Amino acid sequence: MDERLWSAAAAVLTGNDAGGWTRAAPQLYPHQWSWDSAFVAVGWAHLSVPRALTELRSLFAGQWANGMVPHIVYDPAAPAEAYFPDAARWGTGVAAAAPDRPTSGICQPPVHALALAHIAEVADRARGTAGRPGVPNSGAAGPAGARGDVEAVDAALTELYPKVLAWHRYLATERDPQGSGLVSIYHPWESGTDNSPRFDAALARVEVGDLPPYRRRDTGHVADPAQRPSDTEYDRYLWLVELLRRAGYADDRIAATHPFVLKDVLFSAILVAANDALGRIAARIGAPAADRAAIAGWRDRGRAAVDACWDPRLRLCLDQDVRAATPVRCRTVAGFAGLVAGGDRRSELVAELTSPRFAGDPRMRWPVPPSTSPADPAFRPRTYWRGPSWPVLGWLLWRSLGEHPAAAALRAASLEQVRTAGFAEYVEPFTGEPLGSPDQSWTAAVTLDWLAAG
Ligand code: DGY
Secondary structure, three states, X not given: OOHHHHHHHHHHHHHHEOOOOEOOOOOOOOOEEHHHHHHHXXXXXXXXHHHHHHHHHHHHOOOXXXXXXXXXXOOOOOOHHHOOOOHHHHOOOOOOOOXXXXXXXXXXXXXXXXXXXXXXXXXXXXXXXXXXXXXXXXXXXXXXXXXXXXXXXXXXXXXXXXXXXXXXXXXXXXXXXXXXXXXXXXXXHHHOOOOOHHHHHHHHOOOOOOOOOOOOOXXXXXXXXXXXXXXXXXXXXXXXXXXXXHOOOOHHHHHHHOOOOEEEHHHHHHHHHHHHHHHHHHHHHOOOHHHHHHHHHHHHHHXXXXXXXXXXXXXXXXOEEOOOOEEOOOOEHHHHHHHHHOOOOHHHXXXXXXXXXXXXXXXXXXXOOOOEOOOOOOOOOOOHHHOOEOHHHHHHHHHHHOOOHHHHHHHHHHHHXXXXXXXXXXXXXXOXXXXXXXXXXXXXXXXXXXXXXX
């Protein structure tokens, strides 16, 4: 165990702890982001099981009545100018379930059930090993503490299970009225991979109308604005927000009229993995058989649909652009969705992941997956999701690889990367330069999990 790296990662989480929830980053992202928060809970589990559970509870306090978990739950104490778009820009008051928790009006990939199942596993493991030296989160509070953690987990599972189920049901129905197994997104921000070339063609078709004026805040928090999405992209992002707001966040209206609708293959794959985890949780708490059948049905339907997105030429799974009725042909990390969903393309996808088109490019400082393949014409090594490697995505793929030998190599390379680049949001893949925000919570969180797995 690398104690120094462990303490440094723990210090990032405690430094970003806002008291029951964690800022995604100290300056750039001063609120609670949905998928960040789930990854962060994975890390917190190794420091404090109750704190990890609180992270998810705080996030779900912002859940909407229709089941949607919004992508940002705003800190009501932060000034409006702390982040743009601020809560008022979304105008979500009517749709939101808890008006005291201002939220955005879109969502992000559903990592939450994975986090919840992970916290339960950490607590179970610590109980089995309470007091054993060298085992993270073991015996810190003694055997009684470990027993208390399992009790806290059982209580939290019972409390959070219906909320997570409602979230998955929303995605499986409102976001997939066709029952295709693939989730529709209405905004690149919903993918979590905002300016990925995946969205270039669909975004280019969005005609910006009468956009209320705005001032970006994000570019002021990075060393070079070129590390962030462009102003042209931001205009379109904000126009899509405006359209969603005018549609009253009503899914049926949006599905019928919105100019940007994509079946997001990575989002859909994460939902498959999350349904797998939710199924285990449902069994543990003795949930009704009808729930368990629904969850298994969503999982199987999603897995088959992600596999069907396989493109034999690019050797990746591709998003489907609903408005253009075409697959999105580009090489990005989202193409490994089939690994995350656990379908039939595993060996082909591992071969592609380690090939010179991705982690095996000889120019890579460390053999970790870049967000966009250097072989893709849209590759930009310093620009957000257009090339830099994101440790958190490396963690997701590592976890999906399970016992495959490629997993150990990916973990070792990722740990080398954080030892050198620190807990950066993303990293220039050839030089190893840290980019975006320093002290990004989810980078620290996945580092804790990688270390705990050693
Ligand atoms: C950002 O501000 O870059 C976020 O990804 C949008 O949620």
